Amino acid sequence: MTFETLFSPLKIGNFILKNRITLAPMFLCGYQVDITSEIKKEVRIPVFANGRINTPDLAEEIITKNKADAVALARPLFADPEFVQKIIENRADRIVKCMNDMVCGKQTMQDMDAVCSQWKKGDE
Numbered sequence: 663m664t665f666e667t668l669f670s671p672l673k674i675g676n677f678i679l680k681n682r683i684t685l686a687p688m689f690l691c692g693y694q695v696d697i698t699s700e701i702k703k704e705v706r707i708p709v710f711a712n713g714r715i716n717t718p719d720l721a722e723e724i725i726t727k728n729k730a731d732a733v734a735l736a737r738p739l740f741a742d743p744e745f746v747q748k749i750i751e752n753r754a755d756r757i758v759k760c761m762n763d764m765v766c767g768k769q770t771m772q773d774m775d776a777v778c779s780q781w782k783k784g785d786e
């Protein structure tokens with residue numbers, strides 16, 4: 663799912679308050695997996711799941727349960743660009759998780775460069 667689909671409130675249940683669209687469902691891990699799975703049943707092209715897939719275990723579960731053909735990570739990779747490398751190197755326990763506080767989003771919505779509130783934690 664993309665920003666464009668986030669603007670489809672009837673489809674995925676976003677909340678619209680006085681013309682302001684919030685990204686409220688984004689707090690749930692894997693919040694778009696079910697709808698992705700439904701889409702996958704109807705089409706004959708690869709379908710990617712996206713939306714707060716912030717642990718390797720969740721990513722693996724989505725694939726092994728055939729809910730999507732692949733997963734796409736946006737904020738989890740922004741929080742920790744080494745997300746995949748750490749899995750490969752058996753250091754998944756060192757992944758810096760996206761905490762969904764949307765500091766990055768607030769920055770970009772004000773036309774500022776995005777920063778992640780979790781970056782310092784990678785140095786610990």
Ligand SMILES: Cc1cc2nc3c(=O)[nH]c(=O)nc-3n(C[C@H](O)[C@H](O)[C@H](O)COP(=O)(O)O)c2cc1C
Binds near residue numbers: 714766770
């Ligand atoms: C700071 C920020 C900027 C984003 N910019 C775009 C964008 O320009 N176009 C788009 O389709 N989605 C954009 N997204 C949505 C992401 O691509 C992604 O669908 C969403 O963040 C949920 O996935 P995630 O939990 O892996 O981040 C943006 C998300 C964030 C947090």
Ligand code: SF4
Binds near residue numbers: 762763777
């Ligand atoms: S700023 Fe917050 S929501 Fe954005 S990537 Fe970092 S932890 Fe995730």
